[in-house]
Amino acid sequence: MLDIRRLRETPETVKALLARRGPGLEAMVDEVLATDLERRANETRWQHLQSERKQLSKEIGALRSKKEDSTALEAAAKKMGAEMEALQLASTAAEEKQRELLLSIPNTPHDAIPAGQDAGANPVLRTWGEPPELPGARDHMAIGTRLGLFDAERAAKISGSGFICYTGQGARLERALISFLLDLHTRDHGYTEMSPPFLVNRATMTGTGQLPKFEADLFGVAGSDLFLIPTAEVPVTNFHREEILPVEKLPLKYAAYTPCFRREAGSAGRETRGLIRMHQFDKVELVTITMPEHSAAGLESLTADAERVLQLLGLPYRVIELCGGDLGFSALRTYDIEVWAPGHQGWLEVSSCSNFGDYQARRMGLRFRGADGKNIFCHTINGSGTALARLYVALLENGQQPDGSVHLPELLQPYFGAAKLS
RNA sequence: GGUGAGGUGGCUGAGUGGUCGAAAGCAGAGCUUUGCUAAAGCUCCGUAGUCCAAAAGGCUACCGAGGGUUCGAAUCCCUCCCUCACCGCCA
Numbered sequence: 001m002l003d004i005r006r007l008r009e010t011p012e013t014v015k016a017l018l019a020r021r022g023p024g025l026e027a028m029v030d031e032v033l034a035t036d037l038e039r040r041a042n043e044t045r046w047q048h049l050q051s052e053r054k055q056l057s058k059e060i061g062a063l064r065s066k067k068e069d070s071t072a073l074e075a076a077a078k079k080m081g082a083e084m085e086a087l088q089l090a091s092t093a094a095e096e097k098q099r100e101l102l103l104s105i106p107n108t109p110h111d112a113i114p115a116g117q118d119a120g121a122n123p124v125l126r127t128w129g130e131p132p133e134l135p136g137a138r139d140h141m142a143i144g145t146r147l148g149l150f151d152a153e154r155a156a157k158i159s160g161s162g163f164i165c166y167t168g169q170g171a172r173l174e175r176a177l178i179s180f181l182l183d184l185h186t187r188d189h190g191y192t193e194m195s196p197p198f199l200v201n202r203a204t205m206t207g208t209g210q211l212p213k214f215e216a217d218l219f220g221v222a223g224s225d226l227f228l229i230p231t232a233e234v235p236v237t238n239f240h241r242e243e244i245l246p247v248e249k250l251p252l253k254y255a256a257y258t259p260c261f262r263r264e265a266g267s268a269g270r271e272t273r274g275l276i277r278m279h280q281f282d283k284v285e286l287v288t289i290t291m292p293e294h295s296a297a298g299l300e301s302l303t304a305d306a307e308r309v310l311q312l313l314g315l316p317y318r319v320i321e322l323c324g325g326d327l328g329f330s331a332l333r334t335y336d337i338e339v340w341a342p343g344h345q346g347w348l349e350v351s352s353c354s355n356f357g358d359y360q361a362r363r364m365g366l367r368f369r370g371a372d373g374k375n376i377f378c379h380t381i382n383g384s385g386t387a388l389a390r391l392y393v394a395l396l397e398n399g400q401q402p403d404g405s406v407h408l409p410e411l412l413q414p415y416f417g418a419a420k421l422s
Numbered sequence: 423g424g425u426g427a428g429g430u431g432g433c434u435g436a437g438u439g440g441u442c443g444a445a446a447g448c449a450g451a452g453c454u455u456u457g458c459u460a461a462a463g464c465u466c467c468g469u470a471g472u473c474c475a476a477a478a479g480g481c482u483a484c485c486g487a488g489g490g491u492u493c494g495a496a497u498c499c500c501u502c503c504c505u506c507a508c509c510g511c512c513a
Contacts, residue, residue: 043472047482054482057494061440070493077493095471244432369432375469 020324039094116323129316139343207364295379353383
């Protein structure tokens with residue numbers, strides 16, 4: 001949520017930044033400002049009347065305690081009721097509308113972010129590793145099916161399309177990856193491990209920005225007001241919702257493994273093949289809650305922690321910056337990490353690392369007490385460290401051997417209990 | 423799911439219709455005094471919104487959430503949520 005004061009004071013700057021995301025957002029700024037004006041006018045008038053009425057009530061109290069007649073004053077006070085009620089309704093309506101509008105305006109992109117329509121305009125920041133020479137490389141579906149690592153058909157039978165069931169050594173590899181990632185981030189990178197609920201309420205989804213605008217992307221639970229989490233970012237960041245943290249506790253760094261559930265409505269094509277896009281996938285997520293002056297460096301550091309996963313596994317990758325048109329709703333700035341998948345002949349996003357500034361913190365009332373005693377909104381940062389299914393794809397496709405087996409990176413072997421899949 | 427007891431400021435905890443934004447204590451900030459590392463005294467100290475060009479200051483809201491009664495609600499009534507205890511069920 002953007003600060004309404006910032007909108008009042010520098011509407012043109014905000015509009016110019018929002019324009020980098022695409023057209024149409026400037027009108028929302030004007031609308032919210034008009035609502036704000038209306039709300040304040042009603043509120044002020046109501047407050048004057050309420051002040052008057054409180055004064056009358058006090059006088060009534062004084063008269064009554066002296067057993068004197070107060071009926072004239074009571075009648076006067078009662079008479080104010082109608083106008084006050086109307087004003088109250090109007091200002092409550094304006095307040096709700098204002099909040100609704102504010103919740104629907106995305107974050108302003110960081111000043112360094114280029115405008116651009118879509119992913120085609122995302123600059124590549126750096127590349128690591130050399131894509132291996134693999135003539136006739138198979139894709140992960142062929143490799144996995146041959147080795148019996150997962151079963152898509154039976155998963156479709158029990159759940160529908162967009163689900164996978166890992167089987168045998170395939171399931172063990174998934175579990176090995178989770179342990180490897182959590183150990184790496186908690187032991188080497190200083191994150192605290194969390195195992196949060198996978199179902200969360202509406203307030204939590206609103207705090208990180210999924211609601212009210214993106215309910216259609218979520219799985220809800222019939223007969224309740226709970227939703228399946230689309231990422232661990234949601235429960236973990238909201239862990240401290242409506243809290244005022246002591247400054248010496250910052251930064252807070254959390255790592256959490258959870259499955260993630262997404263409707264992914266309307267997507268189809270090459271990018272959805274096999275394990276690449278599913279309604280349920282595993283992910284280890286990194287979350288940092290920090291002070292405003294540390295969030296820019298925090299994003300770099302969290303991104304480096306995610307990159308280290310690929311470096312340790314020897315998987316070639318590149319880091320891109322998201323342009324205005326491709327930037328997520330709540331994000332101020334985002335780096336995507338894409339791993340090379342030889343069978344797929346393309347780059348796969350395995351991590352999306354974002355600095356949200358105070359946008360999420362403002363929505364969820366997450367603050368810290370500064371040195372001067374003032375409460376200041378925290379900055380939140382998160383990124384995948386990393387998504388499991390696509391990492392799995394990259395491991396199969398990069399590690400494939402001519403004999404059909406898959407060689408595993410050395411660091412993964414003790415977790416898996418063998419050097420290769422065969 | 424049932425029964426009972428509760429939800430008050432950073433924390434503990436008073437407060438059953440008016441002068442209560444809320445006693446007291448703790449924690450925190452400042453000042454004074456005495457001094458061997460601590461103590462005593464005094465003062466200040468919630469959050470948000472709004473008015474004013476701004477500061478100073480004023481006003482309004484907030485005692486789990488929402489609604490109601492009343493001239494007036496932390497206090498009375500209704501609904502819901504949460505916590506605790508016991509019972510039931512259960513991995």
